[in-house]
Amino acid sequence: MTSASVRIETPPTLIKVTNLDVIFNGQSVLNDINLSIATGQTVAVIGESGCGKTVFMKSLVGLIPPTRGSVHFKQDDLAHLSASELSDVRRRFGFVFQNAALFDSMSVFDNVAFPMRQSTDENEEQIRQRVYAHVREVGLPETVMSKRPSELSGGMRKRIGLARAIILEPELVVYDEPTTGLDPIMSDVINELMLEVRRRYPVTSVIVTHDMRTAKKVADRVLMFYPFSRRKDGESQILYDGSPAGLDDADDKRVQQFVRGEAGERITELAN
């Protein structure tokens, strides 16, 4: 009786990808990708190099237009928005780049303040307060504010990149290999920061990563992509779509191989 009165509300879809194809120079990179990402979800996208993870991620934010199909952010089809409409939508995204992509010509403070100066009417004092709060949030001292990105370590740059990505409190944060090139401790710091961002803000996250620890620790859904050129006929490019816990017990041998990090027959394939 009571079960009839309990209504489980499924979170609304934030991103809907429909029949997405991306082709470069006649080569298919993404083929017929269909998926939805719910609001508040944290999705890790894994897969070997060249499988189209980055292209998928850039398609999600409208940096790469689809050859066919569509990417909807809420109700908006990104491919059919005008340049100014797309700019407005992108202000609701945060993007953490692999190498942080901080602007060399600006100080750390100006880098973090950039999205606010670009997209809000807040005065310099309000901007200063928000920038200092976000830089503290990612665990960096105020002394970094006047430094140039080139004076920072890789981990610090990534954290500044994260502070810049979340300063406008976006609805979607996309992380491109956030732990690549970092030592294990710093990788875990970044993982913890991603979890912290998720706890503090009502944010949906897409994390492109090779790091299985990140996928298992931070994500609540994992997608494994497979290169289009090597998939079997008629097979989906997404080999795995499920919980991180289920990765170890996946039926597909290729998923298990990737999770365990075993070269297997790829050694002979590469030699040929």
Next chain:
Amino acid sequence: MSDTWESLDGSACLHSPPKFSVMSLSVSTHNDSPQQPAGDHSVGQGAPSIKEMLYGWVVQWGSAVVAGISVVGDIAMFAWEMLKWMFTRLPQRGTLLINFYQIGVLSLPVVALTGTFIGMVLAVQSYYQFHAIGLESHLGVVINTSLVRELGPVLAATMLAGRVGSAMAAVLGTMRVTEQIDALTTMGADPIHYLVVPRFLACILLIPALTIMADFMGIVGGYFYCVIVLDIDHASYLSHSRDGVVGFDLFSGIFKSCFFGAMIAVVSCYQGFHCKPGAEGVGKAATAAFVYSFVMILAIDLFLNIILDKFYALIYPSGINLL
């Protein structure tokens, strides 16, 4: 993450494909496919026939022509996008001032120095011919006219292309390779509005000032060499100099320089935006920015001189009496 792009398209841009690269991409596909029939030679079926050789030759030259037209089209689209931004929203004052300083103010010393030397070189080169016919006091006419009409604007533009054009291409190319341009886009800023428009405005607005500086320093250099070193009479040198240069000469030099500045900014920024991956790509973009800018400076100079000479003939039907 860059693996995907490099393996897919080593010839295209590293990260997101540039907005205006659609035509070039289709051309590179085009390049590959028609060579298949000609590729039959490679499987060792003997020497190619004349028909096959002719086919290969037509394909190669055709591809080169199509690629050239595509690049011109891409540059035109790039320039159009920039002009649209320029007339809809100007960049912030801070962004403009930094570019004005880097492009204009920091170029002044090198332009002044070049102008001074070229003025003196003109004096050295012309002196013996003029001295032989006893007209050395008229040297100023030749030096000043050459400088104001031709050498001042062309030298200022060349220095701008070398100092600023290649630097712009290198900076924008590095930003492309390190995903900073993508970062701008994801933050809702248009890279053309934010990066190209200020550079274009700085080039087009400040190159006249650089040209005037080159003219002035060249005149000073010529005067110094003629009057101080060659001991030509000061009063007659100045008097003849004044008679030789008219307002239209100064105008035509400055008028041409605006075209040079616009072209340097567009070509250099385009090269930076379409930079290929890696350090080599950035280096090539910087070199290409200077080489293409320099060639274009000379081509535009010729074209504008032909037009301006028509106006000159209208304004001064009997010409200027230089002697």
